[in-house]
Amino acid sequence: WRRTLDGATPRGAVAAQLDQALREAGPPPNAAAIKLYNASNFFDARAVPEDDEPALIELLRPFARATVECHPRLVGERCLRFAERLAGRLEVALGLETINPIALPLLNKRMRLEDFDRATAELLAAGIGVRAFVLLSPPYVASGEAVEWAVRSVRYAVDRGAQRVSIIPVRAGNGALDALEQSGQFVPPTLEQLESAFDQCVEATGAVVTADLWDAERLVTCAACGPRRLERLARMNLAGRREPRVACGACDGR
Numbered sequence: 310w311r312r313t314l315d316g317a318t319p320r321g322a323v324a325a326q327l328d329q330a331l332r333e334a335g336p337p338p339n340a341a342a343i344k345l346y347n348a349s350n351f352f353d354a355r356a357v358p359e360d361d362e363p364a365l366i367e368l369l370r371p372f373a374r375a376t377v378e379c380h381p382r383l384v385g386e387r388c389l390r391f392a393e394r395l396a397g398r399l400e401v402a403l404g405l406e407t408i409n410p411i412a413l414p415l416l417n418k419r420m421r422l423e424d425f426d427r428a429t430a431e432l433l434a435a436g437i438g439v440r441a442f443v444l445l446s447p448p449y450v451a452s453g454e455a456v457e458w459a460v461r462s463v464r465y466a467v468d469r470g471a472q473r474v475s476i477i478p479v480r481a482g483n484g485a486l487d488a489l490e491q492s493g494q495f496v497p498p499t500l501e502q503l504e505s506a507f508d509q510c511v512e513a514t515g516a517v518v519t520a521d522l523w524d525a526e527r528l529v530t531c532a533a534c535g536p537r538r539l540e541r542l543a544r545m546n547l548a549g550r551r552e553p554r555v556a557c558g559a560c561d562g563r
Contacts, residue, residue: 324365344402351379378404381424388437404418405425405441443477444477446479446496460506475519507520
């Protein structure tokens with residue numbers, strides 16, 4: 310919802326932005342991967358005009374893998390054609406969010422689990438990689454059940470073939486979430502909840518599961534242990550293995 314447009318993306322804008330970013334970054338190393346997250350859906354013609362694809366394909370030529378994000382219901386022929394023309398492998402990031410049967414319809418995502426299942430199956434059949442996003446403590450999920458539903462959602466994504474799953478602690482601040490928090494329908498996640506969910510999923514068989522630590526400092530409530538707990542999660546992201554929890558006499562790890 311930040312840095313987004315009110316209307317359709319102008320033709321050439323996405324390719325121009327990518328070209329500028331790659332020039333500033335310099336030549337990529339061998340077998341490099343790139344993520345193109347556009348705060349929208351890559352295969353939505355209003356977000357990424359199809360006319361931009363030839364230029365994007367050329368700019369992505371040096372990369373072994375390119376990751377884009379897309380709503381499951383927009384995975385279709387355009388996505389498959391893009392993957393065929395790409396020099397490297399395409400990976401599509403899908404927002405599963407949660408499999409909670411009450412919360413998912415209320416998130417206004419206009420998606421059913423069947424949509425995620427179809428998109429995942431279609432991508433895998435075409436040799437396209439699948440990444441999934443799972444929310445920790447989304448609206449309409451009771452705080453006491455947040456970890457359970459995050460873990461169940463991660464396992465659901467892995468069972469459907471997702472090779473990478475990211476656990477994202479929901480961030481307030483967009484107005485709508487703030488209103489839901491005031492009404493008691495949204496409870497922000499805690500650092501302890503993120504630790505608990507990640508501990509149960511980090512060694513999942515057949516997938517790489519990570520904790521999204523962007524802006525995770527907001528979850529820290531104890532200066533004595535908070536930074537060390539975030540460092541532990543960062544190491545687990547890199548190693549894919551669980552580490553012992555950080556002990557703290559000041560807060561008892563809460």
